[in-house]
Amino acid sequence: MTTRRSFLAFALTVAVLSLVAPSTARPDGPLPVVATFSILGDVLERVGGEHVAVTTLVGPNGDTHVYEPTPSDARAVRGAALLMTNGLEFEGWIDRLVDVAEFDGERVVATDGIEPIVPNEDAHHDGEENHDGDAHDDGENRDGDAHAEGRDATAADEHTERAGDEHGHGAFDPHAWHDPELVAVYADNVADALAEIDPDNASDYRNNLAAYHAELAVLDSEIEAMMAALPENRRIVVTSHDAFGYFGRAYGLTFEAPRGLSTEDEASATDVAVLIRQIRERNLPAVFIESIGDRRLLDQIARETGAVIGGTLYTGALSEPGGPAGTYLDMMRHNATTLRRALGPNQ
Amino acid sequence: MTTALAFRDLSLGYRRHRAVHRLEAEIATGSLTAVVGPNGAGKSTLLKGVVGALSPLEGHVSFDAVKREDVAYLPQRSTIERDFPLSVLELVAMGLWREIGPFGRVGRATRPRLAEAISAVGLDGLEARPIGSLSGGQVQRALFARLLLQDARLVLLDEPFTAIDARTVADLIGVVRRWHAEGRAVLAVLHDIEAVRAHFPRTLLLARELVAHGPTADVLTAANRFRAHQMCEACAGPPHTCGGDTA
Amino acid sequence: MIWNAVVQPFVEFGFMRRALLGGVAISLGATPVGVFLMLRRMSLTGDAMAHAILPGAAVGYLVAGLSLGAMTVGGLVAGMTVALLSGFVTRVTRSGEDTSLAAFYLISLALGVLIVSTRGSNVDLMHVLFGTVLALDDAALALLCVIASLSLVTLALLFRPLVLECADPEFLRSVSGLSAVTHFGFLALIVLNLVGGFHALGTLMAVGIMILPAAAARFWVEGIGGLVTVAVAIAMLASLCGLLLSYHFDLPSGPAIILAAGFVYGVSLSIGPAGGLLSQALSHRRLEA
Numbered sequence A: 001m002t003t004r005r006s007f008l009a010f011a012l013t014v015a016v017l018s019l020v021a022p023s024t025a026r027p028d029g030p031l032p033v034v035a036t037f038s039i040l041g042d043v044l045e046r047v048g049g050e051h052v053a054v055t056t057l058v059g060p061n062g063d064t065h066v067y068e069p070t071p072s073d074a075r076a077v078r079g080a081a082l083l084m085t086n087g088l089e090f091e092g093w094i095d096r097l098v099d100v101a102e103f104d105g106e107r108v109v110a111t112d113g114i115e116p117i118v119p120n121e122d123a124h125h126d127g128e129e130n131h132d133g134d135a136h137d138d139g140e141n142r143d144g145d146a147h148a149e150g151r152d153a154t155a156a157d158e159h160t161e162r163a164g165d166e167h168g169h170g171a172f173d174p175h176a177w178h179d180p181e182l183v184a185v186y187a188d189n190v191a192d193a194l195a196e197i198d199p200d201n202a203s204d205y206r207n208n209l210a211a212y213h214a215e216l217a218v219l220d221s222e223i224e225a226m227m228a229a230l231p232e233n234r235r236i237v238v239t240s241h242d243a244f245g246y247f248g249r250a251y252g253l254t255f256e257a258p259r260g261l262s263t264e265d266e267a268s269a270t271d272v273a274v275l276i277r278q279i280r281e282r283n284l285p286a287v288f289i290e291s292i293g294d295r296r297l298l299d300q301i302a303r304e305t306g307a308v309i310g311g312t313l314y315t316g317a318l319s320e321p322g323g324p325a326g327t328y329l330d331m332m333r334h335n336a337t338t339l340r341r342a343l344g345p346n347q
Numbered sequence B: 001m002t003t004a005l006a007f008r009d010l011s012l013g014y015r016r017h018r019a020v021h022r023l024e025a026e027i028a029t030g031s032l033t034a035v036v037g038p039n040g041a042g043k044s045t046l047l048k049g050v051v052g053a054l055s056p057l058e059g060h061v062s063f064d065a066v067k068r069e070d071v072a073y074l075p076q077r078s079t080i081e082r083d084f085p086l087s088v089l090e091l092v093a094m095g096l097w098r099e100i101g102p103f104g105r106v107g108r109a110t111r112p113r114l115a116e117a118i119s120a121v122g123l124d125g126l127e128a129r130p131i132g133s134l135s136g137g138q139v140q141r142a143l144f145a146r147l148l149l150q151d152a153r154l155v156l157l158d159e160p161f162t163a164i165d166a167r168t169v170a171d172l173i174g175v176v177r178r179w180h181a182e183g184r185a186v187l188a189v190l191h192d193i194e195a196v197r198a199h200f201p202r203t204l205l206l207a208r209e210l211v212a213h214g215p216t217a218d219v220l221t222a223a224n225r226f227r228a229h230q231m232c233e234a235c236a237g238p239p240h241t242c243g244g245d246t247a
Numbered sequence C: 001m002i003w004n005a006v007v008q009p010f011v012e013f014g015f016m017r018r019a020l021l022g023g024v025a026i027s028l029g030a031t032p033v034g035v036f037l038m039l040r041r042m043s044l045t046g047d048a049m050a051h052a053i054l055p056g057a058a059v060g061y062l063v064a065g066l067s068l069g070a071m072t073v074g075g076l077v078a079g080m081t082v083a084l085l086s087g088f089v090t091r092v093t094r095s096g097e098d099t100s101l102a103a104f105y106l107i108s109l110a111l112g113v114l115i116v117s118t119r120g121s122n123v124d125l126m127h128v129l130f131g132t133v134l135a136l137d138d139a140a141l142a143l144l145c146v147i148a149s150l151s152l153v154t155l156a157l158l159f160r161p162l163v164l165e166c167a168d169p170e171f172l173r174s175v176s177g178l179s180a181v182t183h184f185g186f187l188a189l190i191v192l193n194l195v196g197g198f199h200a201l202g203t204l205m206a207v208g209i210m211i212l213p214a215a216a217a218r219f220w221v222e223g224i225g226g227l228v229t230v231a232v233a234i235a236m237l238a239s240l241c242g243l244l245l246s247y248h249f250d251l252p253s254g255p256a257i258i259l260a261a262g263f264v265y266g267v268s269l270s271i272g273p274a275g276g277l278l279s280q281a282l283s284h285r286r287l288e289a
Helices: A003-020 A038-051 A071-078 A094-101 A144-151 A180-197 A199-228 A245-251 A269-282 A296-305 A328-343 B043-051 B088-100 B110-120 B136-150 B166-181 B193-199 B222-234 C002-012 C014-039 C043-064 C068-092 C097-118 C125-129 C138-157 C159-167 C169-175 C178-201 C203-217 C224-249 C253-271 C277-288
Strands: A031-037 A052-058 A082-085 A106-109 A236-239 A254-256 A286-290 A308-313 B003-014 B017-028 B032-036 B058-063 B071-074 B154-158 B185-189 B202-207 B209-215
Touching (some): A031 A071, A038 A052, A038 A199, A071 A094, A106 A180, A180 A199, A180 A245, A245 A254, A269 A296, B017 B043, B017 B058, B017 B185, B017 B202, B017 B209, B032 B166, B043 B071, B043 B185, B088 B110, B088 B136, B110 B136, B154 B166, C014 C138, C014 C159, C014 C178, C014 C224, C043 C203, C068 C097, C138 C159, C169 C178, C178 C253, C203 C224, C203 C253, C253 C277
Parallel strands (some): A082 A106, A236 A286, B032 B185, B032 B202
Antiparallel strands (some): B003 B017, B202 B209
């Protein structure tokens, strides 16, 4: 069962449904809006407040890179007045979904207006030789196949070969949400869009936006203070996912995440060896696992180097509500605190 | 005469097709009996019923002087995997399973018997050959050697000489006669009527139902054989439409 | 120079040593099973069983997270269920062994995918199920060694019945009641080794280390004892070379090992004295000349 076939299957479903179901007239009450994943959903909720009913496609602890949309997602998108995506090729599957669902609402790309980071294309991150045949379309990850091929174990061929590792292999690093200043831009874009499609409540949106801006500013200075306390030689973080470029840029840390430890690729011995050598040479104190994906390799590295598993970082999803990273602000605080505790001078 | 085994009102078959219908007959200990009949007469099925590969639809097989475990069986098409890396010696040694069990070794007591069996079927010198390199006749010899080692009181042979060269047939008939001389009962399904007349004192003529059973000369009359053919043709349908009683 | 290339990586890095040990353990456990699989013409069964156990391991993960115990038990249960059901159906109906196995492993696989999807977790489960030999922790390594020991002991015990069951199953059935025990014992060994293998190599690579060395060994020796010995040696060699390739050329470890085994297979196929292409061509020439 390839992604293409499953897409076709629910495309047919939706087509049939569209013939049968009544057209979705705008009901009174909250505006139905859709965000692609939990972090965006949180922002959307803060800005939209009681005027919106938010549906999030990729839920808490979900991995947006390899997500496969379901028919109910198509239904949600179809009936939505606004769709919020991250952009920067984070959700390679979204354009297909939008087409199939015949979405005709307002599309907000959260990263509009942001200056993105171009990831470092060194030998480590270039994983071409790892991928089977026509692995990934570099710039354009519109092909949903590329992602889901990795997830598709029933095709009895490539399993550990993930076709098309999106982030890091796309042109830009999409994880802009790790910088609160950029999330302020996210919120701006959303507020503008909401005001446009729902002018009656425009003032409420502006007020919510202002409140959120304030909270983001507080968050930003908090994190800055925490990170500033880190000694110079302890500002290197080893983690399994190359997602913290923006955090690093904002707060002066370096993040090391060799290929092979992410959710897509399979590790080579070279990766592991190089990382171990680095940790030993630079005496790095801790490695960090992330909430998505496999920690076993990091455990192995920690064991061998004596580095500590510093904790879990949330890279691309919130935790369940009530968990340590139930909202965006909580998530950022959690990440920062975890880093501070493991890397700080009194360790 | 003591009965080795008896067929008591035995019916055997597959699903809706009855291959053997209400057979009533006794096989004496030490007898050498050929089972003959037209195609589709149920001969192979009968042997399978003895060995337990098929459960009776009606009636039963009664083991009297011979115990159920004391039967050696050579199926029509051997299920031997010819590509399997087995030597002739190893194949023949399988016959000792009952004695030495799954963990036993071929020891001082059994080794001479092994050699003797191989010799008896004319395979001296070929012990180390892989079975994949043997001709059809040689494989059959090896299988007979295995039967020899099984040392059973009743030997069942299902068309053992089909597509085998004449020389081998002659040699293997010698083995059959040896069994007879040793007082073992032999029941062999055969197609070659001349061979039956020449070597088998008793015959059981089967056409789904019993046509005749007894000394070969009495059984293999033209009349009996004709009746057998008729019965088999008539019995294209369910058995109870088959004409009347047997014999 | 050689030292640097071959030995030094293992001296310097603990994870390389563990990976090698894991590879050796798998070679000892899975490869002999693979020899029998090959001789029984059941090579593709290995692949089918690998698919059958995946859902069990996936369910284990959903229940208890990345727990070795849960995923192992889950995989075992799924694998044995499929094996038993398909064996039962084969014996009781007209279905061939290949058809019933295909039917049940496909059902199992579909069930697994369904269960995982409806639980709503979007974590790339399949990735989680594919371990890597570079990440073997103590528990996983211990599991592999236990499985290897268990396999070897079982094979030694069941050796003669297994040979008989491969070579002449009807005969075995007629002389012994062990036929069923042997058959299912063998299937259990397959499942056990695949479950162990997926922690280290990922399930489908685990099939590779089962089958490829056995297939290669066939071109060198004839007798069973020889086959097992040569196959195990090839498997260990492939583990070593694969790890070194992964280390020196930045290749993922699992596929590197399997491709190393594949390379040996290719060489064996070409120049192996027992039925290899070259030897066939030469003997042809001799016959004609």
